[in-house]
Amino acid sequence: MSLTRRDFARNSAITGAGVALAGSVGALATAPQALASTDIDAESGADARGGVGYGPLIPDPDGILALPAGFKYRVITYSGRTKLESGEITPSNHDGTATFDGPRGTTLLVNNHELKGPRANWKYPVPLTEGLVYDPAASGGCTVVEVRPGGHVAEWVGIAGTSTNCAGGRTPWDTWLTCEETEDKAGTNGMTKDHGYVFEVDPIDHRANRVPKPLKFFGRYAHEAVVIDPRRGHAYLTEDAASPNGLLFRWTPPQGFEHGRGKLRTLADDAGALQAFKCFDSGGQFVDDLSRATKIGTVYGVDWVDVPDRDAKTVAVRKQFTAGQVTHARKLEGMWWGDGGAYIVSSFARAESPVQHDGQVWFYDPKRRTLTLKVLLGVNPDPSVDGAFDGPDNITVSPYGGLVIAEDGEGIQHLFGATDSGKTYPIARNELNIGTEDEPEYSEFTGVTFSCDGRTLFANIQTPGIMLAITGPWKRQKRG
Numbered sequence: 001m002s003l004t005r006r007d008f009a010r011n012s013a014i015t016g017a018g019v020a021l022a023g024s025v026g027a028l029a030t031a032p033q034a035l036a037s038t039d040i041d042a043e044s045g046a047d048a049r050g051g052v053g054y055g056p057l058i059p060d061p062d063g064i065l066a067l068p069a070g071f072k073y074r075v076i077t078y079s080g081r082t083k084l085e086s087g088e089i090t091p092s093n094h095d096g097t098a099t100f101d102g103p104r105g106t107t108l109l110v111n112n113h114e115l116k117g118p119r120a121n122w123k124y125p126v127p128l129t130e131g132l133v134y135d136p137a138a139s140g141g142c143t144v145v146e147v148r149p150g151g152h153v154a155e156w157v158g159i160a161g162t163s164t165n166c167a168g169g170r171t172p173w174d175t176w177l178t179c180e181e182t183e184d185k186a187g188t189n190g191m192t193k194d195h196g197y198v199f200e201v202d203p204i205d206h207r208a209n210r211v212p213k214p215l216k217f218f219g220r221y222a223h224e225a226v227v228i229d230p231r232r233g234h235a236y237l238t239e240d241a242a243s244p245n246g247l248l249f250r251w252t253p254p255q256g257f258e259h260g261r262g263k264l265r266t267l268a269d270d271a272g273a274l275q276a277f278k279c280f281d282s283g284g285q286f287v288d289d290l291s292r293a294t295k296i297g298t299v300y301g302v303d304w305v306d307v308p309d310r311d312a313k314t315v316a317v318r319k320q321f322t323a324g325q326v327t328h329a330r331k332l333e334g335m336w337w338g339d340g341g342a343y344i345v346s347s348f349a350r351a352e353s354p355v356q357h358d359g360q361v362w363f364y365d366p367k368r369r370t371l372t373l374k375v376l377l378g379v380n381p382d383p384s385v386d387g388a389f390d391g392p393d394n395i396t397v398s399p400y401g402g403l404v405i406a407e408d409g410e411g412i413q414h415l416f417g418a419t420d421s422g423k424t425y426p427i428a429r430n431e432l433n434i435g436t437e438d439e440p441e442y443s444e445f446t447g448v449t450f451s452c453d454g455r456t457l458f459a460n461i462q463t464p465g466i467m468l469a470i471t472g473p474w475k476r477q478k479r480g
Contacts, residue, residue, distance in 0.1 A: 051478045052419055052423040052424075052425050052477060052478060053068075053417065053423075053425025053426065053427075053477070054068035054069075054070070054071065054425070054427070054472070054473070054475075055068045055069055056068065056426075057426050057428070057429050059431065060431050063431050063432060063433070064430075064431060064432050064461075064466070064468075065428050065429070065430065065431060065432075065468060065470075066428065066429040066431050067427075067428055067470065067472070068426075068427070068472070070472050070473045071470060071471065071472030071473070072470075072471060072472065073428075073468045073469065073470045073471075074468065074469045074471075075466060075467070075468060076109075076145060076147060076153055076458070076467040076468065076469050077090045077094075077111070077143075077145060077153065077155055077465070077466070077467040078090065078464075078465070078466050078467075079091060079092035079093075079094070079124050079464045079465030079466070080092070080123075080124060080464055080465075082153070082155070083155075084127065084143065084155045084156055084157065085154050085155065085156045086127065086129070086156065086157075088127040089124050090124065090143070090155060090465065091113040091115065091124050091125060091126045091127070091141070091143060091465065092113065092115065092122060092123065092124040092125075092463070092464055092465035093113050093114045093115050093122075093462055093463060093465050094111055094112070094113060094114075094446060094447060094460035094461070094462055094465040094466065094467055095111075095112040095113065095114040095165060095166050095167065095168075095394075095446045095447060095460065095462060096111075096112040096165070096166060096167035096168040096169075096178070096179075096225070096334075096394060096446065096447055097109050097110065097111045097112065097446070097447030097448075097449050097458060097459075097460060097467070098110055098168070098169070098170035098176055098449050099449050099450065099451050099452055099458060100170075100174050100203045100204070100452070101174075101452045102146060102203070102204065103204075104148075104149075105148075105149045106146050106147060106148050106149070107146070107147045107451050107452070107456075108144060108145070108146055108147075108203040108204065109144070109145040109147070109203075109449075109458060109467070110142050110143075110144055110145075110158055110168075110176035110178070110201050110203050111142060111143050111144075111145055111447065111460070111467060112140075112142055112165035112166060112167070112168055112178055112179075112447070113125075113126050113140050113141055113142065113143065113165055113465070114140065114164055114165055114166050114181070114446075114462065115138075115139040115140040115141075115163070115164065115165070116139070116140065116163055116164040116181075116182055116184075116189075117138075117139065117163070117184075117189045117190065118137060118138075118139065118189065118190035119137065119138070119139040121139065122139045124465070125139035125140070126139065126140055126141035126142070126143065126157060126159075126160045126161075127157055127160060128160050128161060129156075129157040129160055131210040131211065132157055132158070132159055132160050132161075132209055132210065132212065133160045133161035133212070134159065134160070134161040134162050134193065134199070134212040134214070135161040135162070135163070135191060135192050135193040135195070136161055136192065137161070137190050137191050137192045137193075138160075138161045138162055138163040138191060138193075138195065139163065140162045140163045140164055140165045140180070141157065141158070141159045141160040141161065141162050141165060141178075142157075142158040142159050142162075142165060142176065142178050142201050143155050143156065143157055143158060144156055144157075144158045144201075144203050145467065147469070156206075158176075158201040158202075158203065158209055159178065159199055159201050159209055159212050161212070162178065162180055162195070162197075162199060162212070163180050163182045163184060163191070163195045164180050164181040164182040164195075165178045165179065165180060165181075166179055166180075166181035166223065166224050166225070166240070167179060167224045167225035167226075167238075167333065167334050167335070167393075167394055167446075168225060168226065169225055169226035169227050169228070169335065171200075171228050171259070172228055172230040172259065173259060173260050173261050174203075174204070174261075175200050175201065175202045175203070175208075175261060176200070176201045176202075176203060177198050177199070177200055177201075177215075177226045177228075178198070178199050178200075178201055179198050179223030179224060179225065179226055179237070180195050180196050180197055180198070180199075180223055181222045181223055181224055181240055182195050182196055182222060183195070183196045183220070183221060183222055183241075183312065183316060184196070194220065195220075196220040196221055196222065196223065196312070197214035197215060197216060197218070197220055197223070198214070198215045198218045198223055198226060198237070199212050199213070199214060199215065200215065200264055200265065202261065202262075205261070208261070208262055213265050215264050215265075215267070216269035216270075216310070216311060217251065217267055217268070217269060217270060217271040217272050217274065217310070218235065218237060218249075218251055218274065218310075219237070219249060219251075219274050219307060219310040219311070219312070219317055220310065220311050220312045220317070221239050221241065221246075221247075221312060221316065221317045221318065222239055222240050222241040222246065223237060223238075223239065223240075224237075224238040224239060224240040224246075224332055224333050224334070224335075225237070225238045225333065225334050225335040225394075226238075226335065227335045227336065227337040227342050228259070228337065229337070229342075229366055230337070232366060233252075233253045233257070233258075233259055234250055234251060234252055234253070234366065235250070235251040236248065236249065236250055236251075236335065236342050236344075236364065237249040237250075237251065238332035238333060238334075238335055238344060238345075239317075239318060239332055240331055240332055240333060241316075241318060242330060242352050243352070244318055244319065244328050245289060245318075245328035245329055245330045245352060245353060246318060246328065246329060246330070246331075246332045247276040247277065247317070247318050247326060247327075247328060247329075247332070248276070248277040248327075248329070248332060248344065248364075249274060249275065249276055249277070249307070250274075250275050250277070250304050251272055251273070251274050251275075252272050252273045252275070253267075253271070253272045254267070254271050254272045257271075257272070269311070270310070273306065274306075274307045274310045275304035275305055275306050275307060276304070276305050276307055276317075276318075276321065276326045277302050277303070277304060277305075277326065277327055277371075278302070278303045278304070278305050278325065278326050278327055279300035279301065279302055279303075279327040279371060280300060280301050280303070281300060281301075282299070282301075286324055286327075287300055287327055288323075288324075288327060288328065288354070289327065289328050289329060289330075289349075289353055289354050289355075290327065290328075290329035290346055290360065290362070291329065291330065291346070291349040291353040291354050291355040291356070291357060291360075292354055292355060293360070293373045293376075294355060294357075294376070295373070295376075296373055296374070296375075296376055297372065297373065298372070298373040299370050299371070299372050299373075300327075300370065300371045300372075301369060301370060301371075302364065302369050302370065302371050303369075305321070305325055305326055307320065308320045329346045329349075329353075330346060330347075330348065330349040330350070330352055330353045331345075331346055331347035331348055331349070332344065332345070332346055332347075333345040333346070333347045333392070333393045333394070333395075333408075334392075334393055334394040334395040334406070335395070336395050336396050336397050336403075337397075338397035339363070339397070340365065340366075340367065341363055341364050341365045341366055341367075342363070342364045342366075343361055343362070343363055343374070343395055343397065343403065344361070344362045344363070344364060344371075345359070345360070345361055345362075345392050345393060345394075345395050345405075346359070346360040346361075346362070347359060347391050347392055347393055347408060348390070348391055348409070356379050357376060357377060357378060357379060358377040358378060358379050358380050358390035358391060358409065359375065359376070359377035359389075359390060359391055359392040359409075360373060360375060360376055360377070360392075361373075361374050361375035361392060361395065361403070361405075361418075362374060375392070375403075375418060377389060377390055377392070380409065380410070380411075382411075383409055383410035383411030383412065384410075384411040384412065385411075385412075386412050386429070389405075389407055389409070389414055389416050389424060390407070390409035390410065391407055391408045391409025391410070391444075392405045392406070392407065392408070393405075393406050393407065393408035393444060393445070393446065394406040394408075394445070394446050394447060394448050395448065396448050396449050396450060398417065398450065398477075399450055399454035400454070400474050400475060400476050400477055401419060401420055401476055401477045402417055402418050402419040402420050402477055403417065403418045404416075404417050404427065404448050404450075404457065405417070405418065405448070406444065406445035406446055406447070406448040406459060407444065407445055408444035408445070408446075409444075411442070412429065412430075412442060413429070413430040413442045413443065413444055413445055414426050414427070414428065414429050414430070414445070415427040415428040415445050415448060415457075415459055417477065419477045419478070420477075423477075425477075427457070427470075428445075428459070428470065430442045430443060430445060430461055432461060432466075434463055434464070443461050443462045443463035443464075444461075444462050444463075445459055445460065445461060445462070446459070446460045446461075446462045447459055447460040447467070454474070455471060455474070456469050456470065456471050457469075457470040457471075457474075458470070
């Protein structure tokens with residue numbers, strides 16, 4: 001059923017009123033060329049805008065992670081240094097991660113490894129553990145990390161033989177959906193099976209992960225992230241692609257289906273309905289690309305259009321639509337479910353998009369079927385200078401209010417927070433230089449997620465692949 005112009009006008013009035021001050025996050029910047037600066041006075045260490053954040057970041061003598069005073073970090077896994085329970089080296093290129101309560105007070109984390117192409121291309125691919133392999137030619141997959149109360153860490157393979165495992169998403173029934181950000185088919189890049197699917201990984205029941213099965217009903221494309229609506233059962237999925245730009249998808253389960261552990265594996269490859277989004281403004285005009293929105297609080301109505309061939313047998317899914325059928329967006333990245341809807345990241349837009357920006361965060365309200373622009377980062381003129389943020393990627397809703405965002409931009413890389421009134425503040429800075437002294441390079445942050453009790457913030461430095469646990473005097477963030 002299409003959303004009528006009258007429905008949208010009513011919903012826009014409800015959703016748009018005071019949007020920059022309501023909800024879990026507000027505006028980081030209010031104009032296309034504006035830059036979101038931190039709310040910390042770097043010279044005095046004072047909270048310059050109403051007590052937001054935790055103070056300036058203190059350089060790390062070990063050269064890994066700068067944190068505010070009172071905070072500390074611990075290395076949980078480190079590719080090339082730590083080992084799995086089986087004796088193999090921890091795989092590299094850490095990406096999307098989620099936490100789960102494990103047995104006897106343990107914390108379990110499922111960690112994606114974004115490794116694309118043949119195994120020979122990587123020094124530390126995901127080991128091909130017997131019974132857990134989808135395609136023996138592929139290098140990616142997931143590991144499960146167990147952190148025990150006493151500090152002991154164990155790690156083992158959750159799934160192997162998948163490719164380019166990127167953001168993924170946690171399910172309401174405590175499993176992990178790992179997403180392949182690739183469209184390689186059998187015979188391409190050395191692969192022996194088609195890739196570009198979603199797989200389910202159970203962090204607790206090892207037996208459930210045997211004989212991996214692609215969840216083909218979610219479609220085959222360059223998957224980034226997925227969230228599940230716990231009330232309605234819909235899945236929302238982002239596509240990180242260009243030429244043309246990617247799409248936001250909704251999967252509707254078949255009539256009578258009830259989610260639960262192992263239930264997705266029972267569905268047929270064509271189960272349910274996969275649809276792509278189509279946005280229009282309050283005047284009823286079609287919106288071709290999300291970069292058109294240049295003002296915080298912009299509200300679009302959303303319709304959903306059926307995908308003709310979800311397995312993309314001959315034509316990529318995003319290319320199966322003609323102009324005017326669906327809305328596109330560049331670098332659709334992380335998602336997180338919270339406040340009754342999905343927070344959705346568009347990391348940046350350049351020449352391939354109508355308008356350039358350095359990051360957007362949208363909120364999709366499934367009840368009102370509206371998409372509201374909550375965060376807008378203008379193009380950063382000098383990413384090598386500390387202060388501004390750009391390129392949001394992985395994202396999580398914070399138990400202390402607002403969002404915590406992993407930066408995947410140019411130059412300096414941060415974890416940063418955004419309050420519900422639009423204030424931003426730094427949480428961490430990557431100080432591990434993987435370049436040279438003359439041309440420094442800092443890998444992106446990924447896998448930002450809190451422990452289930454909210455006391456520990458886990459995050460990854462993607463290259464070489466380091467999982468970190470951050471603790472400190474967390475506090476409820478003021479509105480500012």
